[in-house]
Amino acid sequence: MAAGTTTKERLERLINAKNQLEAQINRNGQILAANDNVGMSGPLVDPEGFPRNDIDVYQVRLARQTIICLQNDHKELMNQIQTLLNQYHSEIATTDPELVNRASALDLDSDRSPGGANITNRAPARAIVVVNLVSPDSPAERAGLCAGDAILRFGSINSDNFKGDLAQIGELVRNMQSQNVQLKVKRAEQQLDLILVPKTWSGRGLLGCNIVLPPEAMDH
Numbered sequence: 001m002a003a004g005t006t007t008k009e010r011l012e013r014l015i016n017a018k019n020q021l022e023a024q025i026n027r028n029g030q031i032l033a034a035n036d037n038v039g040m041s042g043p044l045v046d047p048e049g050f051p052r053n054d055i056d057v058y059q060v061r062l063a064r065q066t067i068i069c070l071q072n073d074h075k076e077l078m079n080q081i082q083t084l085l086n087q088y089h090s091e092i093a094t095t096d097p098e099l100v101n102r103a104s105a106l107d108l109d110s111d112r113s114p115g116g117a118n119i120t121n122r123a124p125a126r127a128i129v130v131v132n133l134v135s136p137d138s139p140a141e142r143a144g145l146c147a148g149d150a151i152l153r154f155g156s157i158n159s160d161n162f163k164g165d166l167a168q169i170g171e172l173v174r175n176m177q178s179q180n181v182q183l184k185v186k187r188a189e190q191q192l193d194l195i196l197v198p199k200t201w202s203g204r205g206l207l208g209c210n211i212v213l214p215p216e217a218m219d220h
Helices: 007-034 057-091 099-105 139-143 166-175
Strands: 127-136 150-154 180-185 191-196 207-210
Touching: 007 057, 127 139, 139 191, 166 207
Parallel strands: none
Antiparallel strands: 127 150, 127 207, 150 180, 180 191
16 A cells, blocks of 8 residues: 555545445346346246246356356445544544445345345345434434434444444544434334434533433344
8 A cells, every 4th residue: 555545535435446346246236137136145946847948048147146246346345444434534534524424324234235236135234223212303303313213323323333332433423523424224014214313502511312222132
């Protein structure tokens, strides 16, 4: 790595590499879609056990294998992005919110595959914290949070990198004061994307809500 490369520049490069990987996955997903939308698990043989003659079986197999390899690369890249993002948060607080928001918006827990093709089954995202109180007229209420909401992603923090320490979220909130923090929230059977702006208000703290660690029953 070249001397003098900043964390921001490294993060931008990783985000660009992520976009390129997702484009490749999407291209291969389009091959599967063109072959009777066979996806990653559709049958390649007919009811009699012979190779289907309505699709290009070789092309489908190659596309599936390519997607698997690319998704493994994508997962490793996302881990690198999260590591750098945490480092970036510790280096600057408010000077470059746009880059932080771009990385925070990476949807690690989506049921969709990168690039938009529905070609993989991922484990459901786990809640990292649960909201048990929202104060009236607070930043949390204005963001649309409600008591009982399970937060699956809080900015750059998700079930993959959350250490089970509420101080980790507190640090992010302080670093992102007066900036957009993207949340993914589970409410009943719905998943919602909300924007929370931590800031001073008439009440205590920067959020105006109380969050707690989820009970074990929610870790599914």
